[in-house]
Amino acid sequence: MRRRVFLTLLCSAAALPAGAQQVKTPKIGVLLVGNVEPFWSQFREGLRDFGYIDGRNIHVEVRSAQGKPNTLPDLAAELVRLNVDIIVASETPAVQAAKDATSLIPIVMAPSGDPVGTGQVASLASPGGNVTGLSAASAELAGKSLELIREILPSASLFAVLADPTNPFSKPFLEQIELAARVLNIGTQINMVRSVDEFEAAFVEMTRRKVDALIVQPTLPRQRAIDLTLKHRLPAVSGNRAFADAGGLMSYAASLADRYREAGSYIDKIFHGRKPADLPIQQPTKFELVVNLKTANMLGLTIPTSIMLRADEVLR
Secondary structure, eight states, X not given: OOOOOOOGGGOOGGGSOTTOOOOOOOEEEEEESSOSTTHHHHHHHHHHTTTOOBTTTBEEEEEEOTTOGGGHHHHHHHHHHXXXXXXXXXXXXXXXXXXXXXXXXXXXXXXXXXXXXTTXXXXXXXXXXXXXXXXXXXHHHHHHHHHHHHHHSTTOOEEXXXXXXXXXXXXXXXXXXXXXHHHHTOEEEEEEOSSGGGHHHHHHHHHHHTOSEEEEOTTSOHHHHHHHHHHTTOOEEESSHHHHHTTOSEEEEEOHHHHHHHHHHHHHHHHTTOOGGGSOOBOOOOEEEEEEHHHHHHTTOOOOHHHHXXXXXEEO
16 A cells, blocks of 8 residues: 655644644645546545645645647646646646746656657656656557558548647657658648648648548647537547547547546655656556547447457447
């Protein structure tokens, strides 16, 4: 059983002698790109694993951009002004915003895609600086996504990619896709979109080019992308399980529930004096292939038995 640790500095005010100076409750800032759930439920359990309970012996300040990444710098600056002891940032844009906002407050990635390729850390073994935490290995999985969609569409010759030029993750993400495309002898059409306002024009161009399928960068606003894939009858895959859950054809990604929960171990280490620079980045060990069979039927696709057998979950 994991040891449950309550720091001595967290003693309640009632236990202090009259007039004694109270020690402030440690404060954790959380910075998110999108919805607070399901991150919060898993993260909270990860904290509880180490004896930390919000409102009792720690205080958690949550800030979400609600799908508008351009607001992340202001939200990160707000957490810095609140003098939080640690910032937990989920997804690359949030990590970058936190890193730009402070070089002193420890930052825990929970998780970030390809933290070395995006320049968040110096190396996985020795991060350096004030950033550590968990990798989602998303860039490496982008090439695998291409292989999976090709398995469904063996005669496909042109795949589109929807990516965000403002996200540092787009560089390694696109590099991995191009590598896989060359191996598979598939053409790619890159569509860079900065906001949902640019989605419609990108899909019109995909239709004009007669692309066979689409790979969606995980941090893009997912519901609008899914709605347009169905409207234009484009099979699509993304590196986030929520994409398939929300109606996308397929997702292949690290288990984010595990990543969210495991952030608690980094918080515990930092509260016990470890420096982020010395805490190695943890790579994922569990990956999930999710297929939305209802969407496949809507698109008139037959999912090969080889994929159905490998799928961790089939949504019907």
